[in-house]
Amino acid sequence: MAKVKPARWGKIVDLNKCVGCHACSVACVAENKIKHGKHRTRIVEHEEGTFPNVYRYTEKWSCNHCQNAPCVDACPTEASHYTEWGTVEVKPELCIGCGYCVLACPYRVRMMNDRRDGGLPEKCTLCIHRLEKGEKPACETTCIAGAIITGNLDDPHSEINEWMAKGAVERRPDLLTHPNVFIIPYRR
Amino acid sequence: MEHLFTWNYLIAIYLFTAGLSSGSAIVGAIGDILENMDDRIKRLATYLAPFPVMLGLVALVADLHRPWYFYKVLINYHITSVMSWGAFFLLVFPIIAVIFAVMVYFNYKGILRKLFAWLELVLGLAIGIYAGLLLAAIYNNPVWSNPLIAFLFFVSAISTGICMIILGGKLWDQVEGLIRKIIPGRFLPEVRLLNLDHQAIRSLIGVDAVIIIVELMVISTLIISYMLRPTGDVALGAFITGGYYLSFWIVVVLSGLCLPLLLGIMELRDRFTHRTNVIVSWVEPVLVIIGGFMLRWVVVYGGQLVYPILTYYK
Structure with a gap:
């Protein structure tokens, strides 16, 4: 298996699929x-429109790996940090389990483990242990609709940049977090 | 939904005890710097300042999900994190406050006394403001991310601190009797009776009444400031029109602020006979302290109650 070099990796979720x-x-x-x-990662259901023109769609909701992450700014011990893969991760040896990052995350994607389970915040790592081996993240390999794609955002010829051209947008761009995870919004 | 509340009542206890210490330290330090305050009030404020925040620190460590790693927050500092600044202040404040209390107790009158009085004032202000700023720095929370929350907690800190001094003034002499049994007599200065008489309590209640009026003004400004924001309905639903609104309006505003204010005004206008003075000297501070604690409780839980609603908002 080819060893993959770190770069700015990202993910796109196509809500139409x-x-x-x-x-x-x-x-x-x-x-x-x-x-x-x-x-x-979890599924969020959206119901939109006004009666009788209502519709619903689902959205995969997980860490957005912000480049300007509120959780990294909030962490008092620098346990939450940016990795060379463009993702945000927690160093277990520095984390005190204060829960401040869980509250600081505007997307509410972190979740505290119980004390008996280690007490670390649980969050998406973009499956770096799989990316290093050249594999795809677990969510992407299992997606039956092919709605998820992970790839190198720096490489202009990668498949993820073809998806970007299809109209991928950031979640909550007003927060100025500049995520590496994008969505293609649902269109009726 | 058990993960809805990341922070629980222990954080409310910490915010409350930090406020008690902060208010008490500010009163004691100002009294020492200006040198025209009643000596008993100054001494009581200085003696009581370090202890509530120590209890709060125990609560803070107990709330951590990895409590045995708490020392790492004292080793690794992160300049963009409000909690990191707070950890530094909470590390330094009890040490300075204990040293200053010892200086005051033994009537030390050297050059360091002024320095420590100023340090106590600055650190008292710092931990008083930090308690609210910790919540205000979370910028996507419609309830917490409001600078007036920090100001409200600070004003409430001074108010509850003064009430702690009133209660301490009624109990201090018994505590000092215990201290004198432990420490040999030749190391101790002469006995100073710190039992507050009614005139001293009356002056403290007068100051407290002014601060309660400011606090009521801050609460009304806070409600208006919520209303002016696009997320206003969500924020008001946390503890003003829904959620914990009964605790807020009855325990915090009615019995924690309005009733003590009424009692304070009646006391200052001499409406109490000598036999009913117990109402102002016990009931008034206890009501303010319960109200101050419930204010923290309501804000900590209310902020987390509304939090996921905004997350799904696009």
Whole structure:
């Protein structure tokens, strides 16, 4: 397996393809051995429009790996840090488990583990341990609709940049967090 | 939904005890710098300042999900984190406050006394403001990310600190009797009776009444400031029109601010006979302290109650 060099990696979720089957949540739990009741990624259901023109769609919701991350700014011990993959991770040896990053995250994607399970904040790592080996993240490999793509945002010829051209947008751009994870918004 | 509340009542206890220490330290330090305050009030304020925040620090460590790693926050500092600044102030404040209290107790009158009085004033202000700023720095929370929360907590800190001095003035002499049994007599200065008489309590209640009026003004300004924001309905739903609104309006505003203010004004206008003085000297400070604690409780829980609603808002 070819060793992949670190670069600014990102993810795009196409909400037009997402069917809300929760397979990504379950695959993530299985891959990362997450404790019962906790999730790194989950499905959020949106209901929009006014009666009778209403519609609903689902969205995969997980860490956006912001380049200007509120959780990294909030962390008192620099345990939350930027990695060379463009992601945000927690150093277990520095974390005190104060929960400030969980509250500081404007997307509310972090979740505290219980004390008996280590007490670390649980968050998406973009499956760096798989990316290093040249594999895709667990959520992407299991997605039945092909709604998720992970790739190198710096490489102009990568497939993720083709998806970017299809109209991918940041979540909550008003927060100025500049995420590396994008969505293609739902269109009726 | 058990993960909804990341922070629980221990954080409310910490915010409250930090406020008690802050208010008490500011009163004591100002009294020492200006040198025209009642000597008993100054001494009581200085003696009481270090202890509530120590209890708060225990609560803060107990709230951590990895409590045995708490020392790492004292080793690794991160300049952009409000909590990191607070950890530094909370490390330094109890040390300075204990040294200053010892200086005052033994009537030390050297050059360092002025320095420590100023340090106590600055650190008292710092931990008083930090308590609210910790919440105000979370900028996507519609309830917490309001500078008036920090100001409200600070004003409430001074108010509850003064009430702690009133209660301490009623109990200090028994505590000092215990201290004198532990420490040999030749190391101790002459006995100073710090039991506050009614005139001293009356002056403290007068100051407290003014601060309570300021606090009521801050609360009304806070509500208007919520209303003016696009997230106003969500923020008001946390503890003003919904959620914890009963605790807020009844315990905090009615019995924690309005009733003590009424009692204070009646006391200053001499409406109490000598036999009913117990109402102002016990009931008034206890009501303010309960109200101050419930204010922290309501804000800490209310802020987390509304939090996920805004997250799903696009």
